[in-house]
Amino acid sequence: MLGKTAGGLYWMFRFLERGENTARLIEAGFRIALTRSNDNASEWKSVVTTAGVRRGYDAKYDSYDAHKVVDYLLRDTDNSSSVISTAQNARTNARMVRTALTTEVWEAVNENWMTLKALMKRPIAETDLPAVLGHIRRSSALVRGAMHGTMLRNDVYDFAQVGTGLERADNTARIIDVKYYTLLPSASFVGSPLDNVQWETILRSVSAHRSFRWLNEGDMTSSNIAEFLILDSRFPRSLSFTSRMIADNLEFLAKDYRSRMPCNDLIDAQRDKLRQHSIKTIFEVGLHKFINDFISDNNAIGAKIELDYRFNG
Amino acid sequence: MDQENKHFDEMLLNSDGVRPPYQEYQKWFSSADPNRLIKKSKEAEAFFRRTGITFNVYGQAAAQERLIPFDLIPRIISNREWTRLSKGIEQRVRAINAFLHDIYNRQEILRAGIIPVELIAQNEAFLPQMIGFTPPGGVYTHIVGTDIVRTGEDDFFVLEDNARTPSGVSYMLENRETMLQMFPELFTQNKVQPVSNYPKNLRRSLEACAPSNCEGKPTVAILTPGIHNSAYFEHSFLADQMGVELVEGHDLRVVDGRIAMRTTQGYKVIDVIYRRVDDDYLDPLNFNPDSMLGVPGIMDVYRAGNITIANAPGTGIADDKAIYSYMPEIVEFYTGEQAILKNVHTYRCSEPDALAYVLEHLSELVVKEVHGSGGYGMLVGPAASKKEIAAFAAKLRKNPSNYIAQPTLSLSTVPIFAKKGLAPRHVDLRPFVLVSPMGMDITPGGLTRVALKQGSLVVNSSQGGGTKDTWVLED
Numbered sequence: 100m101l102g103k104t105a106g107g108l109y110w111m112f113r114f115l116e117r118g119e120n121t122a123r124l125i126e127a128g129f130r131i132a133l134t135r136s137n138d139n140a141s142e143w144k145s146v147v148t149t150a151g152v153r154r155g156y157d158a159k160y161d162s163y164d165a166h167k168v169v170d171y172l173l174r175d176t177d178n179s180s181s182v183i184s185t186a187q188n189a190r191t192n193a194r195m196v197r198t199a200l201t202t203e204v205w206e207a208v209n210e211n212w213m214t215l216k217a218l219m220k221r222p223i224a225e226t227d228l229p230a231v232l233g234h235i236r237r238s239s240a241l242v243r244g245a246m247h248g249t250m251l252r253n254d255v256y257d258f259a260q261v262g263t264g265l266e267r268a269d270n271t272a273r274i275i276d277v278k279y280y281t282l283l284p285s286a287s288f289v290g291s292p293l294d295n296v297q298w299e300t301i302l303r304s305v306s307a308h309r310s311f312r313w314l315n316e317g318d319m320t321s322s323n324i325a326e327f328l329i330l331d332s333r334f335p336r337s338l339s340f341t342s343r344m345i346a347d348n349l350e351f352l353a354k355d356y357r358s359r360m361p362c363n364d365l366i367d368a369q370r371d372k373l374r375q376h377s378i379k380t381i382f383e384v385g386l387h388k389f390i391n392d393f394i395s396d397n398n399a400i401g402a403k404i405e406l407d408y409r410f411n412g
Numbered sequence: 413m414d415q416e417n418k419h420f421d422e423m424l425l426n427s428d429g430v431r432p433p434y435q436e437y438q439k440w441f442s443s444a445d446p447n448r449l450i451k452k453s454k455e456a457e458a459f460f461r462r463t464g465i466t467f468n469v470y471g472q473a474a475a476q477e478r479l480i481p482f483d484l485i486p487r488i489i490s491n492r493e494w495t496r497l498s499k500g501i502e503q504r505v506r507a508i509n510a511f512l513h514d515i516y517n518r519q520e521i522l523r524a525g526i527i528p529v530e531l532i533a534q535n536e537a538f539l540p541q542m543i544g545f546t547p548p549g550g551v552y553t554h555i556v557g558t559d560i561v562r563t564g565e566d567d568f569f570v571l572e573d574n575a576r577t578p579s580g581v582s583y584m585l586e587n588r589e590t591m592l593q594m595f596p597e598l599f600t601q602n603k604v605q606p607v608s609n610y611p612k613n614l615r616r617s618l619e620a621c622a623p624s625n626c627e628g629k630p631t632v633a634i635l636t637p638g639i640h641n642s643a644y645f646e647h648s649f650l651a652d653q654m655g656v657e658l659v660e661g662h663d664l665r666v667v668d669g670r671i672a673m674r675t676t677q678g679y680k681v682i683d684v685i686y687r688r689v690d691d692d693y694l695d696p697l698n699f700n701p702d703s704m705l706g707v708p709g710i711m712d713v714y715r716a717g718n719i720t721i722a723n724a725p726g727t728g729i730a731d732d733k734a735i736y737s738y739m740p741e742i743v744e745f746y747t748g749e750q751a752i753l754k755n756v757h758t759y760r761c762s763e764p765d766a767l768a769y770v771l772e773h774l775s776e777l778v779v780k781e782v783h784g785s786g787g788y789g790m791l792v793g794p795a796a797s798k799k800e801i802a803a804f805a806a807k808l809r810k811n812p813s814n815y816i817a818q819p820t821l822s823l824s825t826v827p828i829f830a831k832k833g834l835a836p837r838h839v840d841l842r843p844f845v846l847v848s849p850m851g852m853d854i855t856p857g858g859l860t861r862v863a864l865k866q867g868s869l870v871v872n873s874s875q876g877g878g879t880k881d882t883w884v885l886e887d
Binding site for chain 1: 464674
């Protein structure tokens with residue numbers, strides 16, 4: 100496979116994942132805005148921060164009004180993480196690697212982009228927001244379904260999965276990073292309405308409010324949530340799960356190509372670290388530091404993969 | 413018919429009859445429900461859009477990707493007509509390859525005084541880098557797309573030879589796929605020769621042209637300028653259909669005197685490169701130094717015999733519009749036969765008498781740039797306003813040798829499916845020819861382009877033309 104093709108696949112799936120994550124953040128922010136009347140601005144601000152687009156947003160707007168934030172995250176092409184930009188970028192990469200994709204996957208990505216472009220010609224009114232977000236969720240499920248159902252399990256699939264895993268790990272880690280103070284045991288006024296709303300937002304941002312409750316039988320504490328997001332290998336957006344996803348697929352590549360690469364060692368080290376920790380020892384290290392280290396390790400792994408597999412010249 | 417048609421219509425005779433190749437089709441059409449056809453027509457458009465069969469129009473940033481409209485009435489050619497056409501095309505392509513070899517080697521046609529020396533020596537499309545070099549297998553034009561128009565029952569003219577990098581073959585293939593899906597019953601009623609072998613034949617044909625030092629199965633790749641090129645869809649489509657890599661200049665480099673592509677596991681040697689990049693951009697070391705699309709040093713690798721470039725650099729000299737006017741002589745010189753297909757009479761504006769005539773008759777003529785393509789920069793006299801003609805005349809006087817002129821032909825029409833039923837529209841035909849040391853292969857059919865505007869003679873997709881499926885019957 101061409102190095103460029105590997106890179107195109109990797110980025111295509113990073114963008115698809117990023118678009119989905121951005122939509123989920125909007126959904127969580129919208130939800131909290133509906134359930135709480137005061138201090139909406141600071142919630143929307145943390146949504147913008149979590150999406151990693153503070154600098155661009157602040158350069159454009161000087162307040163965090165719902166409609167501005169939603170517009171910036173959904174339809175603003177100046178924002179490379181907006182839903183429309185990610186759909187566009189995913190499609191551009193898909194066009195570039197068209198020969199590596201099945202017709203089903205290509206058509207799903209292409210249709211997704213066409214419908215989003217049509218939907219987002221004009222600003223989205225608040226009443227239409229749930230339907231638009233629902234559409235985004237459905238179309239990304241379609242792409243994912245086409246991919247799992249039709250693609251060969253070879254290096255094409257591996258690079259796609261690695262891209263998905265890295266983007267997802269980064270997203271979950273950033274959510275924890277922005278809200279870490281609400282997850283500290285010291286900050287826990289158990290069951291206070293404030294915490295409940297904060298925790299609910301976090302869980303919604305990763306589409307886990309129901310599965311968490313189901314797994315923990317309603318026992319909602321800060322350390323339970325932190326443990327779930329970081330260490331629960333059953334939850335497909337936890338750091339532990341995504342690390343395994345990246346490691347497994349890099350391992351498949353190493354076997355396929357009969358050659359282990361420096362990136363294999365990096366991801367293995369990250370997995371070991373996660374396996375050795377319990378939520379208690381993470382709090383001892385410091386949740387904030389732990390997450391910051393994770394984010395920079397994750398970035399380093401991404402950079403190493405690009406190098407090892409010759410994505411660029 | 414929505415108008416009196418004074419042109420030759422390939423389907424309908426003026427006395428309300430139907431020409432023989434269309435008889436079966438006409439039966440089917442007259443019993444078809446128009447509403448169903450309208451619905452099918454919309455389905456086809458949605459299908460093209462979803463699958464991404466689009467092209468980019470230069471100079472239209474907002475539009476970016478556009479569809480080429482597809483018309484559901486096929487263009488039907490009888491086996492007898494095709495046999496004659498394909499013989500004529502083969503003869504012409506054979507002559508072009510012989511001409512190219514001659515012009516870059518012994519130049520006998522110049523010595524014989526058949527073509528003026530300055531037409532070659534001062535021609536931008538003539539590449540001195542090709543002098544004294546014979547490409548692997550002696551093939552210059554691996555892929556040709558000859559543009560043919562018709563004016564009557566037996567009157568076929570070659571309009572252009574397209575010996576550089578002809579495009580449109582993906583539409584030939586996708587149009588057929590679309591027709592098969594929409595109207596399968598038509599293909600049981602009519603025996604239509606298949607076109608679907610083209611990608612397989614293209615790959616085999618390219619492999620047969622690999623350099624002689626290539627061991628084992630040759631590695632083929634398509635070189636594209638990238639996703640912003642107007643024909644990118646076709647490049648990726650062909651790579652996909654042939655099962656070869658689609659590369660860009662920055663994926664390639666010279667490794668140990670060979671061209672190699674950067675893969676996830678290191679550099680891998682390529683033996684045959686089907687390039688969809690113009691000569692000028694192919695090699696920044698040998699041609700345009702600013703090119704980001706090519707591969708530095710590829711011409712040196714080529715001249716050392718370590719890669720096949722299809723089509724060979726420098727083939728543009730053969731489809732140059734000034735050279736075109738000499739094609740009947742060229743065919744005769746190299747094949748010893750009279751040309752089977754006619755040439756359109758061409759005024760070379762470089763010649764003072766011709767220029768004077770052209771300037772006087774601009775409103776009747778089609779004037780083209782010698783190196784132009786895609787319908788850009790041309791004047792269609794009968795359709796132009798006085799102001800446009802005056803402006804063009806000024807350009808023409810400034811640089812006469814940049815232009816040729818031809819009479820406007822009464823192009824044949826084939827009906828399209830319009831709102832009010834069948835409506836005649838002008839068409840041309842681009843059959844695709846593959847050349848290798850094994851011989852020549854012409855896919856039965858080709859790309860039929862149709863001017864969708866009533867009365868218009870410009871069929872180029874960049875100027876609002878559409879396409880039709882093209883059938884060659886088995887008889």
